[in-house]
Amino acid sequence: MESEPTRIMIAVNESSIKGYPHPSISSKRAFEWTLQKIVRSNTSAFKLLFLHVHVPDEDGFDDMDSIYASPEDFKNLERRDKARGLQLLEHFVKSCHEFGVSCGAWIKKGDPKEVICHEVKRIQPDLLVVGCRGLGPFQRVFVGTVSEFCVKHAECPVITIKRRPDEIPQDPVDD
Amino acid sequence: MESEPTRIMIAVNESSIKGYPHPSISSKRAFEWTLQKIVRSNTSAFKLLFLHVHVPDEDGFDDMDSIYASPEDFKNLERRDKARGLQLLEHFVKSCHEFGVSCGAWIKKGDPKEVICHEVKRIQPDLLVVGCRGLGPFQRVFVGTVSEFCVKHAECPVITIKRRPDEIPQDPVDD
Numbered sequence: 299m300e301s302e303p304t305r306i307m308i309a310v311n312e313s314s315i316k317g318y319p320h321p322s323i324s325s326k327r328a329f330e331w332t333l334q335k336i337v338r339s340n341t342s343a344f345k346l347l348f349l350h351v352h353v354p355d356e357d358g359f360d361d362m363d364s365i366y367a368s369p370e371d372f373k374n375l376e377r378r379d380k381a382r383g384l385q386l387l388e389h390f391v392k393s394c395h396e397f398g399v400s401c402g403a404w405i406k407k408g409d410p411k412e413v414i415c416h417e418v419k420r421i422q423p424d425l426l427v428v429g430c431r432g433l434g435p436f437q438r439v440f441v442g443t444v445s446e447f448c449v450k451h452a453e454c455p456v457i458t459i460k461r462r463p464d465e466i467p468q469d470p471v472d473d
Numbered sequence: 474m475e476s477e478p479t480r481i482m483i484a485v486n487e488s489s490i491k492g493y494p495h496p497s498i499s500s501k502r503a504f505e506w507t508l509q510k511i512v513r514s515n516t517s518a519f520k521l522l523f524l525h526v527h528v529p530d531e532d533g534f535d536d537m538d539s540i541y542a543s544p545e546d547f548k549n550l551e552r553r554d555k556a557r558g559l560q561l562l563e564h565f566v567k568s569c570h571e572f573g574v575s576c577g578a579w580i581k582k583g584d585p586k587e588v589i590c591h592e593v594k595r596i597q598p599d600l601l602v603v604g605c606r607g608l609g610p611f612q613r614v615f616v617g618t619v620s621e622f623c624v625k626h627a628e629c630p631v632i633t634i635k636r637r638p639d640e641i642p643q644d645p646v647d648d
Binding site: 304458 | 479506511514515518600620621624632635
């Protein structure tokens with residue numbers, strides 16, 4: 299038997315409807331499933347690594363009313379983004395603490411699928427867990443899917459966990 | 474905590490080079506990885522379910538020199554196919570027994586990707602494990618991939634496990 303814990307990286311993001319600090323339905327599901335079905339009572343044998351990739355202000359809508367007058371304003375923006383990501387990660391780290399499983403969490407900025415695969419290369423976890431929305435081919439064309447990319451390109455085994463049917467919002471592209 | 478064991482279905486097939494009863498490199502890897510990284514010492518918390526899908530004599534090469542003169546000949550053929558599949562499953566069941574994890578194993582006939590997803594629907598495992606060859610897009614066009622189909626269509630979380638770089642044969646399409 300291996301004595302080193304199995305290191306499971308879980309990619310988590312915020313809810314597209316509720317925003318920060320609420321985790322997306324699929325992140326939440328991926329995390330809870332991992333605890334219930336994989337870690338179970340063997341808490342000392344696993345370590346969970348939470349990666350949140352912050353997508354820098356894709357459309358600018360969040361900040362439509364902001365005025366950037368100095369370099370300092372941009373620094374504040376960055377600080378605020380970081381604070382939001384931290385709030386998200388806090389949710390998962392707290393849950394791990396309650397469950398009794400050791401964990402780590404960090405934030406990176408960029409294109410989620412590229413960053414996740416890059417971090418897998420760097421951290422070399424035993425397993426990458428990605429939640430996915432389980433979209434049909436038509437919906438997929440417009441939103442792309444991070445999970446598909448990771449299954450193909452991540453240099454470790456990948457588990458994809460779809461949302462439960464009763465958790466799918468009216469518009470399946472929401473999460 | 475859940476008291477029911479986590480039921481992990483593992484799709485296994487024979488080696489394309491060595492034939493029956495040798496498991497393919499990716500089946501072997503998927504199985505060993507599952508024991509080492511997921512089950513670990515918590516053997517009573519998991520049950521492994523091995524599904525082998527027998528592809529009925531795709532090209533007929535195996536039986537080029539056979540003469541089928543009566544319905545009985547076809548029955549013999551079926552018996553032989555079944556015996557080959559059983560030998561393959563015996564390998565995995567034996568290993569589980571040695572490892573101390575409970576298991577079940579069965580054979581179905583048909584198109585692997587369709588049958589695997591159908592069996593997931595019927596058996597409702599907590600997790601489906603499929604090995605994959607990790608082919609590039611060019612190779613994939615010709616061989617299709619069972620794992621990609623299962624990730625999209627299986628009604629349970631799916632883990633895909635690529636072969637280790639040092640296990641990849643000269644022609645990556647081999648397994």
